[in-house]
Amino acid sequence: MIYDAVIVGAGHNGLVAASYLARAGLKVVVVEKNDWIGGAAVSRELYPGFTYSNCSYVSSLFRPEIMRDLELPRHGLQILPYEGGALFTEGGDYLGMFRNHDANRREIERHSPRDAEAYDRYARDVLRHCRFIRPMLLRTAADPASFRPRDIAELAWLGKQMFGLSEMAMYDMIRFWTMSIADYLDEYFENPAVKAYQAVASIIGTALGPMSPGTAYVLLHHAMGDVDGNVGAWGFARGGMGSITKALAASLKAAGGEIRTGSGVERILVSNGRATGVVLENGDEVSGRRVVSNMDVKRTFLKHVDEDELPASFVKRVKNFKIRGSSGKLNIALDRAPRFTALPEGAPNMKGDLHFTDSIEKMERAYDDWKAGHFSRDPFQDMMIPTMIDPTMAPPGKHFMSCFIQYAPPKIEGQDWTDADRDAFAKACLDQIEAHAPGFKDSILHVEVRTPRELEREVGLTEGNIFQGELTFDQLLFNRPVPGYAQYRSPIRDLWICGSSTHPGGGVMGAPGRNAAAEILRDVKMPKKDMSDAYAVL
Amino acid sequence: MKAEKPMQPDPRQHYLTPLRQTTFHPRTAAANRLNSWGPWGGYTTVLEYDDLAMEHSAIRNAATVYDLCPMVKYRVRGPEAAAYLNRLTVRNAAKLPVGAVHYTIWCDDAGHIIDDGTLFRLGEADFRICCQERHLPWLLDSAFGFEVSVAEETEEIAALSLQGPCSFAVLKAAGFDVAALKPFRMATFGFDGGELMISRTGFTGDLGYELWIAPDHALALWDCLFEAGAPWGLRPIGTQALDLARTEAGFIITNLDFVPAHQAVREDRVRSPFEMSLDWMIDWNKGHFTGRRALLAERERGSRWAFVGLDIDGNVSAEHAIVYHDRKREVGQITAACWSPTLKRNIALAHLERPYHAGKSDNLWVEVYAMRELQYVKLMLRAKVCDRPFFNPDRRRATPPGPF
Amino acid sequence: MPMPSFDAIVIGGGTNGLACAARLQKSGRRVLVLESGAEPGGAALGREFAPGYRAPGLAHLVTTIDARVEREMDLGRHGLSYAGLSLPSTLVAPDGDHLLLEGEAGERVAGLSEAERLAWSELRGQLMRFAGVLAPFKEMTPPRIAAGAGNEYMKLGKLGFGIRRLGKDDFREFLRMLLINVYDVLNDDLTDPRLKGILAHDAVLGTWLGPRSPNSLIHLLNRLAGQVAGRRAAVALPKGGMGAVASAMAKAAEAQGVTIRTGARVAAILVEDDRAVGVTLADGEELRAKTVVSAINPKTTFLSLVGPRHLDTGFVNRVRAMKSRGGAAKLHLALKGAPDFRGADLRTRLVLAPSETAVELSFNAVKYGEVPERPVMEVILPSAHEGGHAPDGHHILSAIVQFAPHAPKAGPDVARQEMLARSLAVLEDHAPGLRALVEHAELLMPYDIEARYGMVGGNWHHGELSVEQMLFLRPFAGTSQYATPLSDLWLAGAGCHPGGGISGAAGWNAAERIIRGTGR
Known part of the structure; x- marks a missing residue:
């Protein structure tokens, strides 16, 4: 049996690519090393009665075009928007985020009257950048070094987009793409907590501090998604992030695709310069006319392909691809809801993202620890309790809490993480929560601690980088993952890459998988039917 | 026994009432028979009390009261307040006498309108800006280099608009002699142990006044007006009636008739004073103001848009309709429209691409989709550019004003 | 009249x-x-900062003069x-195992392993090519991204052509590296911490960036694009x-x-x-x-x-x-004898930056308005080159010390004292006995530079x-x-x-x- 495509890895991008290809009529199989599917978008019962989104934990970036094309709602996907959010300040107060515009203004006004009235203009400006970048997400980046008509046409399209802006808007955009979020926020706000809250999205998953140039773009990367047209909004997948990949798998199967779990790939077979299939860890061969790797670019080419099959310059670029992990995760089963002393009883802010870092300086210091090879002593957390909204993830009255933590380095002072390191890391995070919610620790039923070590070991993310590669300009657009190979192809004919290492990068977005499928269909000269172009933000 | 102080609400719990009640809420709520409310700047205000047509009719026939509390107010004080406002706004604030008011706009560097509003000169070095949107960062940034302070004071002043041909008579009956008060002037009176400021301003295009008072005395003022105004049929009006009246008067509202420069996501939505027919207020000789250079260049180059009044055939109102030239070419957009009960004309305010506002204005058409019993009736109606204000009676300006 | x-x-x-x-x-x-x-x-402008000692002012070397x-x-x-156009540079190692860089932009380096020498030669070649295509930008009015803006389209076209003519691989690398950080570039290709230290130091000299900050490589390219009297990547001493x-x-x-x-x-x-x-x-x-x-x-x-x-x-x-944040302090020492940087040639540019990480660490503190524990620095002894700068047998030491806070939390005077003490400690480590030679010391913090030269924030680039x-x-x-x-x-x-x-x-x-x- 020879498949038209063998997809390596049942992460969301692998499943998206497989589904599109299957719908186009190709015979596809997805091979997955774990006994479960989902990659980093999973729901797992790691404590009886509790469902953990134990890697990715919230949704915004997943393209609505893909949800619709692949009929994911029919296959069970529901996205539930946040209802609030809060940043706790050192003085025992909090800065809340409210969906209601007036409530949100008055909340900021408690901290700074000026910032309260500056917020709308800031949000407007970020939205402008979102509108500009969104159409690019579902397009293959042009190769600026190529003279092929399609690349020239794509560059012309990009030029047209740019020249649709006024001169000053273009300068604003270039500044935004190159600035640090700290400097950018200084142009709008004065209050440290207000700035810290806005800076949250600029460091998540990133091996940079908020004072590093390029972090304003990372903010955009997290702001360009939407929940049902509400640009920048985030939400929960009902039943945990695994619901996304479960729906994708169901969609794939409905289209005739196959999934084989417990089938880790040992090697990608290459014959006469063409990929012909994979050899599994158990020795089985799965033959295919093409292999599509959802693994990150380092894992794909440095671990599963013979180096001799690749040009030396490509291998060097892949080796130098920056994929430093910067984050960890605590997944906690709670006997009862924590009681944050700063929040009034019943405040809606519990139904969203919660943070304990109330200044850019504290975030940056947490990054300095990471640079020195430590996890942050006073870590930054993006914490939430999905069960405040989603009734399916824990027994009634009990809660699942997801804590995303920065910064955690791939290695501790150059050495592998030990269990003692992991426990000390967990303690720093739990202590921080306890300080704001006394009694919290007593309510813990179970904690799963995931450092970059666990993320690499279980999910296969090299160095535990959640984006399959850092989001700096040298690794974005036509540079992602490697200049000259940013169109989902590799130096080996019929070996394709479709993971977040490719444009437009990480997050549970699905765009890389969709774009890779589009390129493959183009390669086999099949029409791109059932594949929507990007929806405009009209 | 000492009376217990009422429990102050926890300031952190403001989210329980994202829409606040205005100072006049106890009175407006009692009068709001339809229980018809709408949000305005973070407050609930009445859309329609009992009958839109009766409310509008009272504006043109008797006297009406409209709750203005949500208007955003900024206080500008300091020795360089006038210089500051001259740099901020396009009109000459230095020429505004103490005790006078003018309508003004302010622009960004590109000469696009940020907002419009009224500027009150309370003292030599003391001004109040009253506007629709919030601008504190821009007002503070503009203060850099000026000896001036800027503070928001929306909640510190309650405001009512008393409008209609009998409004002077009502005030007189209430004990406030404003016979000598000219349009765009203000006067102060003692009231209820506090101070009441009355300005001869309004948004209906009719004779009318606006009353400004500290919140503590606001309800007493309401009661006083309604007691005195009963013989003239004084009644409260909601936003819908006011909107009809202002369309007749040809007045514009921020975010309904133009998108403020600081809010427009789409760059082409912004408008300059020329494009809103507000260039008459620019004082080119007062010295520099923000946007001046861009506006000078625009004056040289010409503008893209014009803002006009339209007189439309038939009696079907044309809200948000597209305007065509020669029935085919899209040349503009209507922002406000109504069948005017006062004028018996079908009127509208519209943005038109130049030169369709003038040179090519004789072949304009408006495409109206009128919903009638679940079906759209599609109409192509002829429209003519006409003078604004549509309604501009002499009684509005007479000093002293007549009794009705 | x-x-x-x-x-x-x-x-x-x-x-x-x-x-x-x-x-x-x-x-x-x-x-x-x-x-x-x-x-x-x-x-x-130079000036006498202590009787008989002439300090070179803020700048102490010329890296570029417009042709x-x-x-x-x-x-x-x-x-x-x-006195020299390509002053050699010595990376002063505390253990005396110095690195000597000579020629244009370290064309020749003594003290490197063979593999490292080859790697550097390749990287240097690439950086010089990139600097070469960027250099003409300096001699023109920058373009505006607008029609009818009076852009110099001929010059721009020539520039674009120059970049495109780098060849496909170099062109791709150019686009990849334009906004990259210098730390990653150094670590991708080099291993010797001394070499990485001096390059990282040179890249962030006069900036408010650490070597790990994205957009930092372009500063090294800017430096390499400089020229004095026809010498590329000059380090000249008038x-x-x-x-x-x-x-x-x-x-x-x-x-x-x-x-x-x-x-x-x-x-x-x-x-x-x-x-x-x-x-x-x-x-x-x-x-x-x-x-x-x-x-x-x-x-x-x-x-x-x-x-x-x-x-x-x-x-x-x-x-x-x-x-306009200035991150560099200027140190002037009047020395009653010649310091000994463990045998380093005093007529070279002495760089005290043991590694790229050390440079980054010295940047950490200023982000918070603090003084770094171990600043890095570039040292010149004008008096080692010619007379007239200091009394005979005496020396004047001029150092650019990075990083220094422009708005220190501890206040200007405390921070200046702290910065001076720590700078002297670093110097003493590299040149034992130096402290005992100091007759007079002057440290200009960024805010002092602002006061003296009108550079807002003390930033050299205004x-x-x-x-x-x-x-x-x-x-x-x-x-x-x-x-x-x-x-x-x-x-x-x-x-x-x-x-x-x-x-x-x-x-x-x-x-x-x-x-x-x-x-x-």
Whole structure:
């Protein structure tokens, strides 16, 4: 049996690519090393009665075009928007985020009257950048070094987009793409907590501090998604992030695709310069006319392909691809809801993202620890309790809490993480929560601690980088993952890459998988039917 | 026994009432028979009390009261307040006498309108800006280099608009002699142990006044007006009636008739004073103001848009309709429209691409989709550019004003 | 006697002001330069900081002089010559295992392993190629991204062609590396911490970035794109001290016919009818001219000399938002004998930056307004090259010490003391016994540099030369071509493209733009 495509890895991008290809009529199989599917978008019962989104934990970036094309709602996907959010300040107060515009203004006004009235203009400006970048997400980046008509046409399209802006808007955009979020926020706000809250999205998953140039773009990367047209909004997948990949798998199967779990790939077979299939860890061969790797670019080419099959310059670029992990995760089963002393009883802010870092300086210091090879002593957390909204993830009255933590380095002072390191890391995070919610620790039923070590070991993310590669300009657009190979192809004919290492990068977005499928269909000269172009933000 | 102080609400719990009640809420709520409310700047205000047509009719026939509390107010004080406002706004604030008011706009560097509003000169070095949107960062940034302070004071002043041909008579009956008060002037009176400021301003295009008072005395003022105004049929009006009246008067509202420069996501939505027919207020000789250079260049180059009044055939109102030239070419957009009960004309305010506002204005058409019993009736109606204000009676300006 | 009237007034007699004045004079204008100090030269000026000791001022080396300025002002004829054009650099290792870099941009390095030497040679070649295609940018008015903006399309086309001609691989690498951080580039290709240390140090010299900050490689390219007397990537030491550059430029300008008035502090730019018509001096004197050029700090120009009331609010916001954090302190030591940097040649540029990580660590502290534990530094001993800088047998040590906070939390005096103590400790580690030689010490923190040289925030470039403040974004988005919102007022200082140093490029570009703009 020879498949038209063998997809390596049942992460969301692998499943998206497989589904599109299957719908186009190709015979596809997805091979997955774990006994479960989902990659980093999973729901797992790691404590009886509790469902953990134990890697990715919230949704915004997943393209609505893909949800619709692949009929994911029919296959069970529901996205539930946040209802609030809060940043706790050192003085025992909090800065809340409210969906209601007036409530949100008055909340900021408690901290700074000026910032309260500056917020709308800031949000407007970020939205402008979102509108500009969104159409690019579902397009293959042009190769600026190529003279092929399609690349020239794509560059012309990009030029047209740019020249649709006024001169000053273009300068604003270039500044935004190159600035640090700290400097950018200084142009709008004065209050440290207000700035810290806005800076949250600029460091998540990133091996940079908020004072590093390029972090304003990372903010955009997290702001360009939407929940049902509400640009920048985030939400929960009902039943945990695994619901996304479960729906994708169901969609794939409905289209005739196959999934084989417990089938880790040992090697990608290459014959006469063409990929012909994979050899599994158990020795089985799965033959295919093409292999599509959802693994990150380092894992794909440095671990599963013979180096001799690749040009030396490509291998060097892949080796130098920056994929430093910067984050960890605590997944906690709670006997009862924590009681944050700063929040009034019943405040809606519990139904969203919660943070304990109330200044850019504290975030940056947490990054300095990471640079020195430590996890942050006073870590930054993006914490939430999905069960405040989603009734399916824990027994009634009990809660699942997801804590995303920065910064955690791939290695501790150059050495592998030990269990003692992991426990000390967990303690720093739990202590921080306890300080704001006394009694919290007593309510813990179970904690799963995931450092970059666990993320690499279980999910296969090299160095535990959640984006399959850092989001700096040298690794974005036509540079992602490697200049000259940013169109989902590799130096080996019929070996394709479709993971977040490719444009437009990480997050549970699905765009890389969709774009890779589009390129493959183009390669086999099949029409791109059932594949929507990007929806405009009209 | 000492009376217990009422429990102050926890300031952190403001989210329980994202829409606040205005100072006049106890009175407006009692009068709001339809229980018809709408949000305005973070407050609930009445859309329609009992009958839109009766409310509008009272504006043109008797006297009406409209709750203005949500208007955003900024206080500008300091020795360089006038210089500051001259740099901020396009009109000459230095020429505004103490005790006078003018309508003004302010622009960004590109000469696009940020907002419009009224500027009150309370003292030599003391001004109040009253506007629709919030601008504190821009007002503070503009203060850099000026000896001036800027503070928001929306909640510190309650405001009512008393409008209609009998409004002077009502005030007189209430004990406030404003016979000598000219349009765009203000006067102060003692009231209820506090101070009441009355300005001869309004948004209906009719004779009318606006009353400004500290919140503590606001309800007493309401009661006083309604007691005195009963013989003239004084009644409260909601936003819908006011909107009809202002369309007749040809007045514009921020975010309904133009998108403020600081809010427009789409760059082409912004408008300059020329494009809103507000260039008459620019004082080119007062010295520099923000946007001046861009506006000078625009004056040289010409503008893209014009803002006009339209007189439309038939009696079907044309809200948000597209305007065509020669029935085919899209040349503009209507922002406000109504069948005017006062004028018996079908009127509208519209943005038109130049030169369709003038040179090519004789072949304009408006495409109206009128919903009638679940079906759209599609109409192509002829429209003519006409003078604004549509309604501009002499009684509005007479000093002293007549009794009705 | 009535003052002769002038066509143009140039505010500020630094190198950019002098270059601009000379070029304008050459175009037939009568030009007056107003300098607030006792002699022209600005930050390029040397001065006696302790009896018998001459400190080189803020700059202590020349890494670039605009070739047009050199040529057309004929600086050589006006007394400028060099003790060396490619001063070798020594990375001073605390254990004495130094690295010696010689030739253009370390063409030859003694003390490296063979593999490292090859790796460096390859990387150096690539960086020099990139620097080479970027260099012409410095000699032109930056383009605006707008139709009809008066862009120099011929020059731009040539530049674009140059970049495209790098070849496919280099072109791709160029696009990949344009906004990359220097730390990753060094670690991708090199292993020797000393080599990485000196390169990281050189990349972030005068910036407010650490080597790990994205956008930091471009600063190294900018440095490599410099030239002095035809020597690429120059590290030049003028004979007679740094003041020689300024004095040659002043003489050249005067020879051209430029009038230089010293001790003339401009208090305000006169604005009438929305045009700049002249200046008012601090003593109240009014001077008028058709063209006014400010070669001083752009923030000072607009916020103080012009004043917000002649400007739009959005523009003033951009001026105020221009980042101008200085991260470098200047150390001057009067030494009663020659220090011993464990055998390092004192006539080389001594760099004390043990590794790229050490450079990054020294940046950490200033982000929070603190003084780093172990600053890194570039040390020059002018007295080791020639006499006249210090009494015989004595020495003057000049060091640029990074990083220093521009607004220290601990207050200016405490921070200065702390910075001095830590700088001396680092020096002592590298040159045991040095502390005992110190007769007099002076440390200029960024805020001292601001006070002395008028550089806002103490930033050498009169505004950080960061990517978001380069080219058409310099000094402000929408105000990049030396013109200002006010007619007849132009900018010519380091705050404009292509930034600071003592090259005179900004001043020359501005003059060319003025001449082009007014059709004369």
